[in-house]
Amino acid sequence: xxxMFTVDRASASVKSFDKPGVYTVQVVKAEPAITxxxxxxxxxxxxxxxxxxxSDTFYNKEAAWWRLNQILAACPKVQIDDGTxxxxxxxxxxxxxxxxxxGQRLQVRLEAETYVKDGEQKSVLRVKRYSAAAGAxxxxx
Numbered sequence: 001x002x003x004m005f006t007v008d009r010a011s012a013s014v015k016s017f018d019k020p021g022v023y024t025v026q027v028v029k030a031e032p033a034i035t036x037x038x039x040x041x042x043x044x045x046x047x048x049x050x051x052x053x054x055s056d057t058f059y060n061k062e063a064a065w066w067r068l069n070q071i072l073a074a075c076p077k078v079q080i081d082d083g084t085x086x087x088x089x090x091x092x093x094x095x096x097x098x099x100x101x102x103g104q105r106l107q108v109r110l111e112a113e114t115y116v117k118d119g120e121q122k123s124v125l126r127v128k129r130y131s132a133a134a135g136a137x138x139x140x141x
Contacts, residue, residue: 017052017125020112024048024133026105032095035059040091042098046108046127054110056127060094068097074106074130105133 017023025046032042040060047053058067065088072078078100080086088094109129114121 014053015051017048017054017110020110020125022107022109022131023052023054024105024107025054027101027103030095030099030102032091032098034091040094042095044098044101054108054125054127056108058098060088060091071101071106071130074132075101075104076132077104107131107133 025048027044028047029045030042031045032040035041041057042060043055043057045053045055058064072080086093086097088097107130108127109131110125111128112123113126114123116122
């Protein structure tokens, strides 16, 4: 059976979250890429029920793997037993690991970060913490 396109105009609307806080979102996309330095990354795109979108980039570096455990703890439906060792040295393994989160609901804590660009101070909301959404272990999607 061929893949079928579903018309869903609401999925094309993109708006940002208004302020820092804790929000329930669903992971809608995992986008693998390579940085200019050659590091493997996967950007998870997450959407709230009211169509606000946020993304978070995961780097395939040992120093950043603690974040993988954090998102695993927030998504009880992704079944990987504690103590399991995964070889993430291959990009495909890393990409496949994060693709498991597409469709999962969880909570993200967004915090404001400021930066200077072209002499102007700007602010952006970044994901600082993942936690389980209320009832996430029981919900059906």
